[in-house]
Amino acid sequence: xxxxxxxxxxxxxxxxxxxxxxxxxxxxxxxxxxxxxxxxxxxxxxxxxxxxxxxxxxxxxxxxxxxxxxxxxxxxxxxxxxxxxxxxxxxxxxxxxxxxxxxxxxxxxxxxxxxxxxxxxxxxxxxxxxxxxxxxxxxxxxxxxxxxxxxxxxxxxxxxxxxxxxxxxxxxxxxxxxxxxxxxxxxxxxxxxxxxxxxxxxxxxxxxxxxxxxxxxxxxxxxxxxxxxxxxxxxxxxxxxxxxxxxxxxxxxxxxxxxxxxxxxxxxxxxxxxxxxxxxxxxxxxxxxxxxxxxxxxxxxxxxxxxxxxxxxxxxxxxxxxxxxxxxxxxxxxxxxxxxxxxxxxxxxxxxxxxxxxxxxxxxxxxxxxxxxxxxxxxxxxxxxxxxx
Numbered sequence: 001x002x003x004x005x006x007x008x009x010x011x012x013x014x015x016x017x018x019x020x021x022x023x024x025x026x027x028x029x030x031x032x033x034x035x036x037x038x039x040x041x042x043x044x045x046x047x048x049x050x051x052x053x054x055x056x057x058x059x060x061x062x063x064x065x066x067x068x069x070x071x072x073x074x075x076x077x078x079x080x081x082x083x084x085x086x087x088x089x090x091x092x093x094x095x096x097x098x099x100x101x102x103x104x105x106x107x108x109x110x111x112x113x114x115x116x117x118x119x120x121x122x123x124x125x126x127x128x129x130x131x132x133x134x135x136x137x138x139x140x141x142x143x144x145x146x147x148x149x150x151x152x153x154x155x156x157x158x159x160x161x162x163x164x165x166x167x168x169x170x171x172x173x174x175x176x177x178x179x180x181x182x183x184x185x186x187x188x189x190x191x192x193x194x195x196x197x198x199x200x201x202x203x204x205x206x207x208x209x210x211x212x213x214x215x216x217x218x219x220x221x222x223x224x225x226x227x228x229x230x231x232x233x234x235x236x237x238x239x240x241x242x243x244x245x246x247x248x249x250x251x252x253x254x255x256x257x258x259x260x261x262x263x264x265x266x267x268x269x270x271x272x273x274x275x276x277x278x279x280x281x282x283x284x285x286x287x288x289x290x291x292x293x294x295x296x297x298x299x300x301x302x303x304x305x306x307x308x309x310x311x312x313x314x315x316x317x318x319x320x321x322x323x324x325x326x327x328x329x330x331x332x333x334x335x336x337x338x339x340x341x342x343x344x345x346x347x348x349x350x351x352x353x354x355x356x357x358x359x360x361x362x363x364x365x366x367x368x369x370x371x372x373x374x375x376x377x378x379x380x381x382x383x384x385x386x387x388x389x
Contacts, residue, residue: 010205031170
């Protein structure tokens with residue numbers, strides 16, 4: 001039976017980062033992916049993801065600051081450019097929205113964490129970015145360090161670095177059961193579709209499939225699993241939407257949150273709902289975009305960023321797995337300290353290298369210097385769904 005220091009289940013962004021950082025620390029690492037590396041069934045594929053330090057809760061701001069340092073390390077270690085800094089805006093109605101901080105509260109969080117920002121009126125924003133058509137009942141928080149991570153390239157880079165540092169990464173290998181060894185000694189036994197392994201510690205980064213591994217342990221995370229979609233539009237003049245002229249944006253409305261990007265590698269802009277609540281299980285995913293959601297998005301875009309010549313080019317689906325209150329989970333299990341769970345709640349890509357590093361530190365050192373006190377195993381499901389993006 002093959003034995004390892006650290007095993008990782010799930011090789012999306014979080015699991016690939018954990019495998020790299022564990023291997024970098026000198027551990028004997030094995031990673032398992034039930035599908036092919038770089039697959040499109042989860043939430044780590046396609047091109048762009050937002051990176052930002054701006055959050056309305058201090059524990060996320062602190063972790064985001066750490067993540068930016070880890071992104072810089074990944075770029076240096078791989079000699080690859082993974083981030084493109086564009087600046088970004090969060091557009092929020094002046095009237096209170098349920099479970100949402102006001103623009104002033106958001107800006108105050110930036111100020112308290114010594115982060116650069118500007119609090120702008122709708123008119124000031126429209127003047128700076130004439131592509132927008134903001135009404136006076138909106139306020140805008142601008143943060144200059146916001147930008148884009150290339151999703152697929154970043155995951156592939158972390159997998160390359162993991163292997164370069166000695167990790168074994170096995171695709172098409174489904175982990176069927178994780179069993180604490182108990183009286184047989186510390187660690188876990190890992191039963192897979194291609195054999196059985198043991199490891200001193202195991203990091204579960206299985207996202208929407210996490211409960212398949214937790215249920216035999218008598219544990220369950222109350223997840224909301226949804227098929228989401230993003231749409232790529234070709235503007236009538238793509239040069240107006242280049243990263244030098246147009247920011248990453250997040251728009252809050254009383255009905256829905258939206259987000260989008262400047263052009264990035266092609267003459268299109270990418271836009272989407274956040275949590276459109278198209279509920280399904282991984283087994284039920286259709287991979288077929290919803291015409292209704294596309295119609296809603298197109299209408300919202302025409303109001304917010306009017307362009308009569310804009311054309312729909314393609315729509316791509318992804319999968320959200322939402323935890324209660326959209327809180328991260330980064331923690332060893334209370335009853336099984338050799339099992340570490342990482343769950344990202346569909347807004348974790350920007351934090352991926354930091355979450356992976358922290359998980360590796362927990363597995364090898366038994367502690368981390370990052371504050372993860374708020375990211376324990378969920379105790380209650382009685383919390384509202386919040387926008388994070």
